[in-house]
Amino acid sequence: AEVRTDAAGGAEFTARLAPATAWTARLGAAGGGLSGESAYLCYTPDKKDWSVSIAPNGYFQHQGQGWLPLGGFYANWVGDVSAEGEAGRKLTSFVETTDAQKTAWFKFLAEQGVTALRFMLRAHRPNGMEPMDIGGKVNPELYAEALHLMDLARPFGIRFLLVLHEDYTKPMYFNHDARSRFCLPRWEGLDLDALPPFQRRFVRDGKLLESIDQKYTDPDAIACQDLYAREIVGLLKHNPQVFAYELENEMVAVPASWVNHANEVIRSVDRATPICMSHGGGGLHTGDPWFWRTRSNVDFYTYHLYPGGTTSPETDYGLLTDVLTRYGRMAGRCFLGECAGDEFWNWGDEAERRRMARDLIWFSLVNGNPGCFFWNNRGYEVAEFRQARAIAEAAGVANWTGRKAPIAVLVGHPLDDDRWFRSPAGEAASRLMSRYARHYLQQGADFDFAWSADGYQATSDLSNFAPVAAPRRPIAPSEGFEALTLTRADGGAGLTYLRNAAGVKKVVTPGQSPRTMYLREIAPRSLKLALGLDPGRYQLSVTDLVSGERRECEADASGTIELGESNHDFAILWTRR
Numbered sequence: 133a134e135v136r137t138d139a140a141g142g143a144e145f146t147a148r149l150a151p152a153t154a155w156t157a158r159l160g161a162a163g164g165g166l167s168g169e170s171a172y173l174c175y176t177p178d179k180k181d182w183s184v185s186i187a188p189n190g191y192f193q194h195q196g197q198g199w200l201p202l203g204g205f206y207a208n209w210v211g212d213v214s215a216e217g218e219a220g221r222k223l224t225s226f227v228e229t230t231d232a233q234k235t236a237w238f239k240f241l242a243e244q245g246v247t248a249l250r251f252m253l254r255a256h257r258p259n260g261m262e263p264m265d266i267g268g269k270v271n272p273e274l275y276a277e278a279l280h281l282m283d284l285a286r287p288f289g290i291r292f293l294l295v296l297h298e299d300y301t302k303p304m305y306f307n308h309d310a311r312s313r314f315c316l317p318r319w320e321g322l323d324l325d326a327l328p329p330f331q332r333r334f335v336r337d338g339k340l341l342e343s344i345d346q347k348y349t350d351p352d353a354i355a356c357q358d359l360y361a362r363e364i365v366g367l368l369k370h371n372p373q374v375f376a377y378e379l380e381n382e383m384v385a386v387p388a389s390w391v392n393h394a395n396e397v398i399r400s401v402d403r404a405t406p407i408c409m410s411h412g413g414g415g416l417h418t419g420d421p422w423f424w425r426t427r428s429n430v431d432f433y434t435y436h437l438y439p440g441g442t443t444s445p446e447t448d449y450g451l452l453t454d455v456l457t458r459y460g461r462m463a464g465r466c467f468l469g470e471c472a473g474d475e476f477w478n479w480g481d482e483a484e485r486r487r488m489a490r491d492l493i494w495f496s497l498v499n500g501n502p503g504c505f506f507w508n509n510r511g512y513e514v515a516e517f518r519q520a521r522a523i524a525e526a527a528g529v530a531n532w533t534g535r536k537a538p539i540a541v542l543v544g545h546p547l548d549d550d551r552w553f554r555s556p557a558g559e560a561a562s563r564l565m566s567r568y569a570r571h572y573l574q575q576g577a578d579f580d581f582a583w584s585a586d587g588y589q590a591t592s593d594l595s596n597f598a599p600v601a602a603p604r605r606p607i608a609p610s611e612g613f614e615a616l617t618l619t620r621a622d623g624g625a626g627l628t629y630l631r632n633a634a635g636v637k638k639v640v641t642p643g644q645s646p647r648t649m650y651l652r653e654i655a656p657r658s659l660k661l662a663l664g665l666d667p668g669r670y671q672l673s674v675t676d677l678v679s680g681e682r683r684e685c686e687a688d689a690s691g692t693i694e695l696g697e698s699n700h701d702f703a704i705l706w707t708r709r
Contacts, residue, residue: 151175155283156276172276182291182372186406186431190465191502191530192375198530201375202493202517203246204469204505207281207292208256211511213240219511225256226281227274234284242288244514245521249285250469250505252295252381253278253364254302259313263298266315267305267335268356270363273318282373291375293408293469293505294368296361297394299381305334305353306341330355348390358397369402376406378469382418382436383411391428406431410469413438415456416553416562421463422583423550434469434505435460439488440647447566448636448652450491454616455562455569457499459543461534462581467501468492472509479641482512483678488651489516490677490701494629497524498618500534519677519703527627527705535619538603540582541568542593561594568592568599573633576615576662577602605664607704612657623666628704632657659695659702663687668708677701 134146145159159170187193192201210229212222213236226234241249253264255274264271264278282292297303304311311334324336330352333339347353368374379394380386386409395407409428411419413436421433437456439449447455453471460466471492480488489509493516496504506513524530543565545552552558565581572579579602585591590600606617607628614633619626634655641647663670667689674693675682678700686709687693695702 145170147173149173149175151177156280171273172280174276174279176367177370177372180370180372180404183404184375184406185404186465186502189531189533190500192406193530198528198532199247199375200497200521200524200530201248201291201293201467201503201505202521203241203248203290203514204250204293205241205508205514207249207251208254209508210234210237211240211508213237213511220508220514221510223508227255227257227277231284234281238285238288238290240511241514242290243518244511245518246290246514247521248291248293248375248503248505250293250295250378251278251282252299254298257314260309261302262314263302263304263310264296264364265298265304265357265360266318267311268331268359269319270360270367271314271318275364275367279371282371286373290373292373293376293378294374295378295381296364296398297357297380300384301344303344303347303353304340305347305350305356306344308338308340311335311338311340328355331359345385348386354390354393357394361394361397362401365398365401369405374405376408376432378434379407379409379430381410382413382470383409388424388428391424391430395429408432408434408469410434410436411550412436413470414442415452416459417442417559420547420550420553421460421466423547425463425465427547427550432465432467432502433460433463434467436470437468438471438507439649439651440641441649443650444563444566445636445638445650446563446570448633448650449488450495450631450633450652451566451570451573453491453495454499454573455565457496457501458569459565459581461500462543462583465502467503467505468496469505470507471504472506472513479639482510484651485510485513486516486678487654487701489513491631491652493517493520494631494677494701494703495616497529498616498627498629500618502530516677519675519680523627523675523703523705527625529618529627532618532625533621535578535621535623536587537578537580538589539578539600540580540585540588540591541565542583542585542591543581544583564594564597567597570614571599572602573614573616574609574611575602576605576608576617576628576664578604578606578617578619605662607706608662608664610658610660612655613659615661624668624708626665626706628706630659630661630702630704632699632701634699654699656697656699658697661693661695663689663691663693665689665706666708670706671709673705675703675705677703 155175184192209223211220415437617628635653
């Protein structure tokens with residue numbers, strides 16, 4: 133900064149940011165026993181030097197090369213990495229942490245293979261939740277702090293999915309506490325009488341919505357949301373740390389008309405950055421991805437899935453993940469936006485929690501989903517991304533077009549809304565979908581969920597359990613294991629996930645709010661693989677996902693491979709020689 137003083141002792145500052153190293157800065161001044169600090173100065177790029185688009189194969193791409201968003205979490209909380217094995221157990225709001233703490237957390241995440249974080253534009257303060265939308269206007273101080281957080285992630289190559297609108301009952305258009313405590317102070321000194329009537333109602337007059345669902349229908353609330361969205365997107369549209377926007381976290385009973393309108397508002401400012409939406413943690417039961425991919429203008433959809441209340445004695449969490457991500461493959465451009473064991477659930481040992489993490493990541497990747505996001509997890513669960521990213525990138529999976537399965541289970545149903553899977557018929561259908569998935573995983577068979585029979589050799593449906601014979605079983609496992617394979621369209625390469633699945637067990641979490649979930653059991657079994665690949669000779673790279681050991685072998689297209697007795701999970705990258 134350059135300082136000029138006048139004859140009266142006043143001073144003027146001229147500051148120049150160095151955007152290559154910092155996007156935000158504060159100026160401090162001291163003299164005569166006094167000191168002070170300016171508000172944040174923020175840099176806004178005028179062009180975007182890193183961005184993604186969605187390729188025809190459904191994956192994200194940067195400059196023509198596939199890119200996988202892996203990680204997610206809740207970037208609003210910064211994890212502590214002070215001790216070995218303790219990473220992620222202690223979480224602190226990003227506005228309450230030092231730059232050193234933020235940097236240490238980003239470094240840890242990058243070392244585990246994390247490429248992207250999910251950041252809701254708000255802040256946890258000691259006295260409540262501060263919103264970015266303060267009534268049709270961006271909260272300037274919070275914007276600066278959010279920009280600084282993203283700035284600190286730059287050296288680690290970590291990008292962000294930004295959740296723009298506030299969720300549940302938190303918006304200031306409904307929440308009197310948020311309005312009075314956090315929003316009104318940010319309007320201090322401004323002429324509230326000059327605001328347009330729709331904005332004056334909420335900011336000056338405090339005439340808030342009577343019910344939270346009106347945020348999707350009330351013209352004044354929508355007009356304010358639009359003002360805010362145009363401003364925040366205008367500030368962020370050239371930010372290279374932003375790979376996509378999410379409308380709102382876990383929307384409840386949102387009409388498609390609001391979604392389509394909100395997306396068009398964003399696109400009026402930024403037509404390039406992809407936009408998604410999400411629903412709560414019940415998977416298909418909370419929101420139907422097919423409905424939203426066919427009835428709305430979102431670029432992609434992110435589902436949320438937690439084990440409590442969704443699993444059953446027949447359907448463990450991993451199997452349910454396969455059902456959801458396989459359905460998402462049918463819907464196109466979908467991936468897990470939240471999943472895994474919440475960090476507040478004090479249950480399970482490291483090995484068990486790692487198994488959950490592996491199922492979530494690998495069923496996502498091998499079902500052709502273009503990414504995978506967790507909710508907050510312990511460091512050793514986060515570490516499961518490291519091998520997955522290395523193997524997926526070595527294969528170039530995000531550049532593949534997957535081969536269509538020869539058979540399908542038809543899942544067509546009414547689309548009057550996105551809640552069919554909550555109906556008795558929908559619940560029965562989801563149970564059958566899990567049963568089909570188990571059947572074909574045990575065979576290592578290739579099948580799709582599909583809306584129509586076009587292009588398939590044979591199909592089943594959800595009227596009863598009547599699986600057709602599988603003509604293609606790329607890698608069929610021996611008893612006690614399940615296999616899922618993603619085959620490249622030309623048949624020359626593929627990626628297989630093998631998991632040990634000896635049964636299903638019931639787990640009840642301890643504490644005042646116990647949750648019941650069903651997880652897979654493991655047991656040592658002799659692992660023998662029967663190959664059913666296109667003619668040729670194949671090189672197979674087999675990675676033990678528990679020990680990290682990797683072995684290389686060759687086999688004919690219809691050969692067999694014996695891996696000995698194990699209760700571990702494996703990833704196999706195979707290529708035709």
